[in-house]
Amino acid sequence: MTATLRPLTARSEVQRDALRELGSGQAPEQAELHAVLRLAAAVTGAAHAAVNLLDDEEQVTLVGLGAEPCRVSQEDSLCARTSVRPGVFWGADLRADPDHAGNAFVDGRIGRLRFFASAPLRTTDGDVIGTVCTWDDEVRELTPEQVDRLADLAEVALALVDRYRAARVAEAASAELSRARAFDRALLDSLSVGVVASDAEGRPTRVNRIVADWAGDRWGGGRLVDAPLFEDLYLADGVTPVDPRSGPLQRAVRGEQVRDVELVAGRPGGLRRVTLATAEPIHDDDGTVLGGVITIRDITEQRELEAKLREAALHDPLTGLPNRALVVDRVEQALRVQRRDRTPTVVAYCDLDGFKAINDTAGHDAGDAALLRAADALRSVVRPSDTVGRMGGDEFVVVCPGMGTARDAAELVARIESALATGAGLRGSCGTALSRPADTADSLLRRADEAMYAVKRGRRP
Secondary structure: OOOOOOOOOOOOHHHHHHHHHOOOOOOOOOHHHHHHHHHHHHHHOOOEEEEEEEOOOEEEEEEEEOOOOOEEEOOOOHHHHHOOOOOOEEEOOHHHOOOOOOOOOOOOOOOOOOEEEEEEEEOOOOOEEEEEEEEEOOOOOOOHHHHHHHHHHHHHHHHHHHHHHHHHHOOOOHHHHHHHHHHHHHHHHHOOOEEEEEOOOOOEEEEOHHHHHHHHHHEEOOEEOOOOOOOOEEEOOOOOEOOOOOOHHHHHHOOOOEEEEEEEEOOOOOOOEEEEEEEEEEEOOOOOEEEEEEEEEEOHHHHHHHHHHHHHHHEOOOOOOEOHHHHHHHHHHHHHHHHHHOOOEEEEEEEEEOHHHHHHHHOHHHHHHHHHHHHHHHHOOOOOOOEEEEEEOOEEEEEEEOOOOHHHHHHHHHHHHHHHHHHHOOEEEEEEEEOOOOOOHHHHHHHHHHHHHHHHHHHOO
């Protein structure tokens, strides 16, 4: 990520012409570059992004996200210093990088950034006319795929800058405009996120390949068929339908900027897609809203992975039963209900007698099979609202809210012992405790555990 710095070479006449044709770094009022910067920030996870142009003396911000446009001398410009490298430069923490720790944007004279990534805008002649850069005040790491996507976005930005320059030179050239639009289409279709543009009424007028694939027959021949672009759209809870008047694109054409709204597409119980949507209005020169543009990132796999991680964190990997952490949470819930409704809870703590002998004589596979049988036996004697958990080893807990008498507890133990003896071929020692108003989860579980050990001691010869 670091290398010995080489002296900056003078820019070519081609680059100087490009900078002159774009004016003094004043950004055209175009939504495309803003969309590129939103994608760059989303790809890297950074809070700030910019398209900067470079000449022989300074860096000029063409478009910024989360940052004000500015001019910076070559001496202070991180983009200028890193643009001499052949590919994308990135640093997880520039404060720890001896080549950049003394830069004004790092050491506090201008800013205190830490993470920085810069992809050059390199012409076909090899001239670097600027960069797409992202930065943050926090340390960040990039994967090779993220680096590749940032390089792709630099190519998109370069193409857009080239298009603006061509439009300034020959605004009336319809053939050039047609080629630019075709190039835009190819670029949009190469992105890994969905893009939708709309008119001032919020009606979709243009989508990229990904959105067209999602929409299926609802988008055909470059136009919206008589149906919503996305059917069955819900808020992040997956249950509340999105009001057609308050969707991200509709909010954008009302002048709002919308960022990272989580939406779920697809009917409950069917195939669903989870997305993050970001939208903003498109204005003309006098500020009138001409339409809106929305970028949609599919995060279904990310959310599925998060759910699996949560499941793994709260469940026993062998039996699939709630682990100690989730059992404690369920007991705490039951105690809260008791304080509100005065409905006590029975907790049964169970230990499998002779389990160590199974492990020692028949092996761990046989021990695991015994634990699985015991888990199934315990599930078979409880209600859907009850919790069966594994506390570790051969110890299990059954939490039964709404059972409030010693008789309830005795009947529960009888069912458990009978199920273990017949279904699992094991004998269990079970102790119970009835919840009290002053109980905590720890105190209730501890009393049940003590009762279980009293039963075991009573059975020893």
